Amino acid sequence: MIRRVLLSTAVFSLLMIAVAATAEDSYQVHCAQCHGIAGQGNNALGAPNLTQLSAPYIRRQLEGFQAGWRESDDSYTQTMMAAIAALDAPVLASATSAIDAFPDKSHTTAATHAGNKKRGKDLYNAYCSACHGTNAVGNDALGAPNLLGLSQDYLTRQYRHFAEGRRGGHSDDRYGQQMARLARALKDPQLIDDVSSYVATLAE
């Protein structure tokens, strides 16, 4: 009798811990090895900082990776798709809320692409600020993500993908299509380095 009571209390408290820890756990179990224990990203693995991204944006990207419209032949994208292919919706939802709870880390890592920051500023204001915001913090009403915490490597790679039709090409990808149309209007890699160098100064 006593044993049974003890046992059931133990099970109960375990359950409580599981419920409390589940969001953090989903993240730590399924995402942390690439995106880092605090969501900060890992440039060497091509996994971006997630902390500054809004929950709606993250949810949409995860949906895209699973449904296939954020697919590309790029090996980083393939890695990410494989990593979450088998995960169900509740796990992804709880990982997303864990990410949401991490403190934002929007300082970019050391510059990896040299660029003309003054020209980058003019270009950014003309070509990007209307969607990503004057300070690059993003705009959920337009589906445009925060760009501040993204490494220059990741930012320029994604940008190139948009410009080359490797991202934002799918007809279900409403927001990606918008970004892709913009990227096709400004393609010069040097100019993109200028822009990303300027964005890095906004994060300082």
Add this chain to the structure above:
Amino acid sequence: MKIKLSQALSIFLLSLASAMAQAATLEVKEGESIQAALTKAKAGDTIKVYPGTYHETVFVDKDDISLIGVVEDGEWPHLDGEKILNDAILYSGNGFSVEWFKITKYKGNAIMGQSGNNFSIRNNWVIDTGLYGIFPEFGHNGLIENNILSEIEDAAIYVGMSDYVDVRNNQVFDNVAGIEVENSRHVLVEGNVARNNTGGILVFITPGLPIKSSYDAVIRRNFVTNNNTPNFAIPGSLVAGIPSGTGILVMSGDQVVIEDNIITGNNTGGIIVTSGDFVTEVASDKDSDPHSDNVEIRNNVMFDNGNDPDGEMKLLMLSKFSTKGPDILAYQSAADKERGSCISRRGAYRSYGLEEWADCDAPTVRAADAVATATDIGTSRQLTTKMLEAPADPRVITADAGGAEVVYNGICAGCHAYNVRLIGPPALVIQAQYGDDVQALADYVANPVKRRPDFPAMPPQGHVSEDMRLLVAEYMLGLEG
């Protein structure tokens, strides 16, 4: 004989027609609506507005309307937007004149012309009406005279994509830009006081607008003083790049005569002549020439300029071993000999970059004398106006792609350039957002939803017919620069 008869007949018919269409005068008193009077009015009518406060936006789409304020005993008819309404007066009709209104607290414009020709805007008193004060856009042949404007976030008087315009005797102060001549041709800016703005008088090309040039401007006998107000334009927009302390700025303008002005106390510089990359390095409009050519600077009285140059100008001056800014600066390509610019009395000024400029022919006669004697002295001095002798043909808006282009130029291009950030998102961004969804854009334009916290709200354009909105949306989504 036959010819004479038909002439007589047509004269008779004409006078009959004009007798039937006698112009009427309508009156509006406090408590009544100006727009209601306009709805009743016929082309050619005059509307008198008596003292009182009017909270409304007035649309004028008929031709030859005169909107005349009646000031009584110091009391003005007062259009008050309460920072709720976007515009006070929007006209697309030709032959429009507006006088004697006090206009305050709008969010967009006090008086905006949307492609109407032959306009006259006089004696208005404008305070804090948002982005622009008096803004004829895409109009031919007009007069802007004796107005007083302050506290405007972009340009107080903005001659935009317009030709044959006189801007005389106005006073502009406490604005970002005092008087702006932008992508406009044949403009006389004379006898104005431009003081305490961020920049006093600007002649320039904004790249990415439908009109690609700015030339033939005479800036004469103005008082351009103490334009040292910190730039309070919306961050990220083009005007936010104008350094505080700018007296006169010529950027990509050609054939600009700057003559007989008094230019003092502007802390960055008195006159700056430069190419397009001065405020933006995105000189990406292949159809417009970024250089300033054939600028003539004659006989201006200048002192006390450059006491404390702003931001990047300070660095530039330090690179020239000076902590002070100049009276006159020719910057970037504007300094080159092949630009064909000239200066008179060069020794009188502290200047940089004028080494390769020629000496102008010595001025010979005072402007007033020259006008009186009308002798040909080969300068602008005998010039009395840039307006046309006969009225320009009225602008007609046809219900087709051609009309859509006029509407786009007259309304939309006031805030949207192709790939430069003015007030609204560049057209190229709208294209990325909407793709080929013409209907969605046409619907948005009638009922805009604010989604960008760091941009002003887009004013609803429901007064443009649904068919025309579709045509304009299609035009915008197809623009190529």
